[in-house]
Amino acid sequence: MSGFYFKSRDVMKSGKQRRVEIMEKRRARIPAKESFDVYALPVPAGAVLADQDALSHNKNAIFLPLFYVDYAFNCRDCGAAQIWTGKQQKWWHEIMQGNINSVAIRCRPCRKIEQQRKKQARETHLSGLAAKQKQ
DSSP states (O other): OOSOOOOTTOOOOOHHHHHHHHHHHHHHHSOOOOOOOGGGSOOOTTOEEOOTTTTTTOTTOSOOOSEEOOEEEEOTTTOOEEEEOHHHHHIIIIISOOOTTOOOOSOHHHHHHHHHHHHHHHHHHHHHHHHHHHO
């Protein structure tokens, strides 16, 4: 033999087992850090708290909001200055399960006009398809 031997107390371990032991020893030396509670942070006045469980449908979102604040915007169609309130945002993102990255772009009257336009276009399209199938 080449002089290579194991003492009776030495046990052969895989590299993975050895790495686990090393990491456990390192963790034991490092004191446990205090946990950081994000809910202990101050919330702006007038903000509406977000329900993290209701936002679980946003699978690809990296950060979910802790609260909603009023968002000012100008309507895309008429240019009127509008405010998307925190309460409206909560309804859209949590109840209607809208995308967390979406924002309001139209005021309420312009949204209704756009919905009517889309409805009319859909009806025209479907009536055209029905007429084509009758031929």
